[in-house]
Amino acid sequence: MSEYDYDSYCGIYCGACDIMHVGRTGRKSRFASFLSESNIRAFQRALGNQYDPGKPVELKCHGCKTDELFFNCRACGIRPCARAKGVANCIECPDYPCGLITQMNSGASLLPHIRANGDNLETIQREGVHRWLLKQEAQWRCPECGNGIAWYTERCGTCGADCRSKTHRFTLLSSLILSIVFRLSALGRRGRAANDDRN
Secondary structure, eight states: OOSOOOOOSSSOOGGGOHHHHHHHHOOOOHHHHHOOHHHHHHHHHHHTOOOOTTSOOOOOOOOTTSSOOOHHHHTOSHHHHHHHHTOSSGGGSTTOSOHHHHHHHTTTTTOGGGGGHHHHHHHHHHHOHHHHHHHHHHHTBOTTTOOBOOTTOSBOTTTOOBOTTTSOOOOHHHHHHHHHHHHHHHHHHHHHHHHHHHO
16 A cells, blocks of 8 residues: 555545544644543543554544554544445445444534535546645645645644635634543443443
């Protein structure tokens, strides 16, 4: 597999991912900064996923169609489902849209980059993945210097230009809500597991 792959199964453009951007440039957006060790661990506990507490969480990923995946991307159920069904993109699947896509889309109110996946998949189906990737690459560029930017970039890390007209907001309120949701979900899962053990 190539070093980076910006295509995804679900229709999200990995080339503008804040995690991939940190891995390539070392620059963190507010969203990438939110993805601290404790927040990622809480999110994974909320999902019921296992992780190695001795292994640090690294903010790097080469795209979901590669073998170098961010911790949360590795835990996503869409990737193994698409691979098992032999589809390059979810829209090729006879079950699309399925429960996995619906579950992912439920997070779009707090993480607006998710909203694009349906339209992206339709564009891939209509125009092909190569043309879609070219359009995405053009869309996720700094309006001043043309360097790549991430979904939640506020200022270009290269020239300092304001990129907010092209990107999504990840506010302090968003981070607070997500932190609370992660922790409450993890507590709820732990409580259900303890209750099951008693029964």
